[in-house]
Structure formats: structure tokens, C-alpha cells
Amino acid sequence: MAFYVGPWPPNLPGDSRGGFLGLFNNPNNTANAVFPPTVAVEFDPFRNDWDPNNTVNHLGVDVKSITSRAYVALPDGSFNGTMSAWVRYETDMSTLSVALRFDDLPELGLYNVSAIVDFKDAGLPPDAAVGFSGATGDFIERHQILSWSFESTLTSVAVVNKTVVGSYVVHEHNVLLF
Ligand SMILES: [Ca+2]
Numbered sequence: 001m002a003f004y005v006g007p008w009p010p011n012l013p014g015d016s017r018g019g020f021l022g023l024f025n026n027p028n029n030t031a032n033a034v035f036p037p038t039v040a041v042e043f044d045p046f047r048n049d050w051d052p053n054n055t056v057n058h059l060g061v062d063v064k065s066i067t068s069r070a071y072v073a074l075p076d077g078s079f080n081g082t083m084s085a086w087v088r089y090e091t092d093m094s095t096l097s098v099a100l101r102f103d104d105l106p107e108l109g110l111y112n113v114s115a116i117v118d119f120k121d122a123g124l125p126p127d128a129a130v131g132f133s134g135a136t137g138d139f140i141e142r143h144q145i146l147s148w149s150f151e152s153t154l155t156s157v158a159v160v161n162k163t164v165v166g167s168y169v170v171h172e173h174n175v176l177l178f
Contacts, residue, residue, distance in 0.1 A: 001134040001143045002062070003087060004040035005119070010129040011036070019048040022133040024066040037123030039063050041087050041098050045079040046139065059100050061115040063122055070115035078102055082146065094118045 002021050013036050015026040023040055025032040040062040047056045050067045057079050060068030081104030088097045097114035119128075130150060134143055 001132060002040040002042040003085075003130075003132055004038055005124060005128050005130050006038040006040075007036050007125055008127040008129040010131065018137045019046060019050075019135050020066050021135050024062070024064075027065075035064070037064055037125075039096070039117055039119060039122055039124065040133075041085075041096075042068065043079065043083075043085070043100075045141065046135070046137075059098060059111055059113050061096055061098065061113060061117065063115070063117055069117075070113050072111050072113040074100075074111060075108065078105060078108065081105070089117070089119075 002023060004023055006023065012022055013020075013025045014032050014034065015029045016022050016024055020026055021040065021042065023036075023038050025035050042058075042060045042062055044051060044060060045057050047053070048066075052058055052060075052068070052071055052073065055073035056076060057074035058068070058071045059074060060071035063069045081102065084101045084103055086099045089095070090097070094116055095114055096117040098112065100111045102108045132145060
């Protein structure tokens with residue numbers, strides 16, 4: 001699953017099923033003509049061809065591509081139980097940083113990844129959508145967003161739907177995002 005920032009209003013890119021998380025077009029499909037600019041933080045428990053080859057589970061920052069610009073490898077089997085994640089964007093440094101804690105496996109400590117991301121260069125419009133999206137496919141997982149919050153120093157943030165009953169079926173994968 002992924003937390004993302006993308007165009008508003010959000011729509012489903014063509015051929016973005018499976019491991020493309022419903023966020024990125026399959027770049028191998030020549031029928032795709034529209035590539036919505038999207039920046040995402042992926043919590044990925046399934047290794048596809050485009051994923052890092054030294055790990056299965058990883059936490060990645062994706063910028064207009066399903067291939068992560070930066071990632072951190074996570075232990076096998078760690079995407080289980082309750083987790084907490086913090087996503088932060090520092091405008092001055094154009095840096096997107098993510099911290100992930102496995103609440104049920106505290107001995108693992110914190111995992112961090114960060115990447116230089118310029119939202120304007122990424123093509124994101126001034127009005128952007130923020131939310132969650134998940135993969136589809138033959139392997140079933142259950143992701144539950146137990147709680148999340150969003151803060152911005154901008155004055156014009158419209159909360160369209162603050163009720164999140166996040167239980168979409170796609171491994172037990174409970175995430176608290178702050
Ligand atoms: Ca994947």
C-alpha cells in the first residue's frame with residue numbers, strides 16, 4: 001500500500017493495476033498516454049521486477065515512477081501487526097523523509113528513508129490530493145489504516161473526507177500514519 005500526493009481530483013491511471021498500486025501507469029504498456037504526476041511512500045511486501053532485488057519488504061519513496069527513488073530494506077515478515085509511520089516534507093531542503101516503527105516488534109527499532117523531492121518539478125499541480133492506495137492481485141493482504149493525521153503550514157488545505165475507515169482487502173498490515 002502507499003500514501004501518496006497526486007493530482008486533484010484523483011483518478012485511476014490507465015493500466016495501474018497489480019503492483020502499480022493504482023497510482024502509476026504500467027510503463028511497458030504503449031497504450032498509456034497520460035502519466036499523472038504522483039509522489040508516494042510505498043510499504044511494499046511484494047517484490048516485482050521493478051523493485052529492489054536485495055529485499056522483499058521495503059519502504060520506498062516513489063516520484064512519478066513505481067521504481068523507488070530511495071528505499072530502505074526491511075526484514076522478511078516484518079509487515080505484520082501494527083506499525084506507525086511518519087512522513088515529513090521539508091520545503092527548504094526539498095526532502096521527503098519517512099520513519100517506520102514496527103510497534104509489535106520494538107527490537108527492530110526505527111527504519112528511515114528520505115529522498116530529494118521537488119513537488120513542482122514532479123509536475124504536481126497547486127491543488128493536490130493526499131490519500132492512500134493499494135495494490136491488487138492474486139496474493140491477498142489486509143491493510144487497515146487505524147489512524148492518520150495530516151498537518152500543513154499552508155492556509156488553504158481543504159479536508160474533503162476526514163473519516164477514514166481504512167479496510168481494503170489487498171498479510172495483516174496495520175499502519176498508523178502521523
Ligand atoms: Ca512491489
